[in-house]
Amino acid sequence: MIMFISSHSKSASMASFPVDWQEWPVVARHKVYSADTVLPDDASLFDQESVYSYTWINGGQGSPLTIRVHPDKFEQYRTHGPYTDGITVIAVAESGNLIWVTEHVGGFPIYGSYDFNGEDISDTHLSLDPDYCHACHYTYKDICINGTCFTPETKEK
Ligand code: HEC
Numbered sequence: 001m002i003m004f005i006s007s008h009s010k011s012a013s014m015a016s017f018p019v020d021w022q023e024w025p026v027v028a029r030h031k032v033y034s035a036d037t038v039l040p041d042d043a044s045l046f047d048q049e050s051v052y053s054y055t056w057i058n059g060g061q062g063s064p065l066t067i068r069v070h071p072d073k074f075e076q077y078r079t080h081g082p083y084t085d086g087i088t089v090i091a092v093a094e095s096g097n098l099i100w101v102t103e104h105v106g107g108f109p110i111y112g113s114y115d116f117n118g119e120d121i122s123d124t125h126l127s128l129d130p131d132y133c134h135a136c137h138y139t140y141k142d143i144c145i146n147g148t149c150f151t152p153e154t155k156e157k
Pocket of ligand 1: 030049050051067089100113130132134136148151
């Protein structure tokens with residue numbers, strides 16, 4: 001069997017676009033840090049990478065970040081799985097016209113990045129390549145469990 005792996009193709013989102021994302025319950029309001037953010041010297045490598053990977057968003061101005069979970073998957077998200085198939089959770093850079101998507105297939109997380117209109121933008125920046133998402137979400141297994149990193153307590157109304 002021959003596996004064809006192209007290293008030259010443009011990256012494409014693996015997770016799909018959640019068409020009705022604006023209806024999904026909000027579970028957290030965080031932020032994307034601005035380019036002038038300086039972390040304390042003792043910040044963990046994970047924090048440094050998470051913050052500095054995305055300071056380019058919204059022209060370096062930072063952005064409110066909203067985490068929305070699929071209406072049927074709050075309990076799964078709260079316990080970091082086990083996850084049923086389909087889009088699980090999204091992170092929306094409100095001022096950045098950017099939606100990060102985490103979907104699960106057969107229990108495994110896959111990733112994608114879209115603008116608010118559903119245009120796949122994963123090839124517009126290295127840090128939006130699904131491989132790049134996976135590298136962080138998979139490496140820090142004590143923080144990102146089964147592909148999700150945050151642990152919500154409740155949903156917002
Ligand atoms: C360098 C580390 C890092 C990279 C790279 C990264 N993430 Fe994350 N991701 C995080 C952290 C940390 C959080 C939690 C953020 C918070 O609580 O505000 C998170 C949260 C998320 C969430 C909200 C749900 C959750 O709890 O996990 C989604 C969706 C998500 N990431 C998708 C992606 C996608 C898609 C990519 C690639 C385009 C990506 N991430 C790249 C670290 C990373």
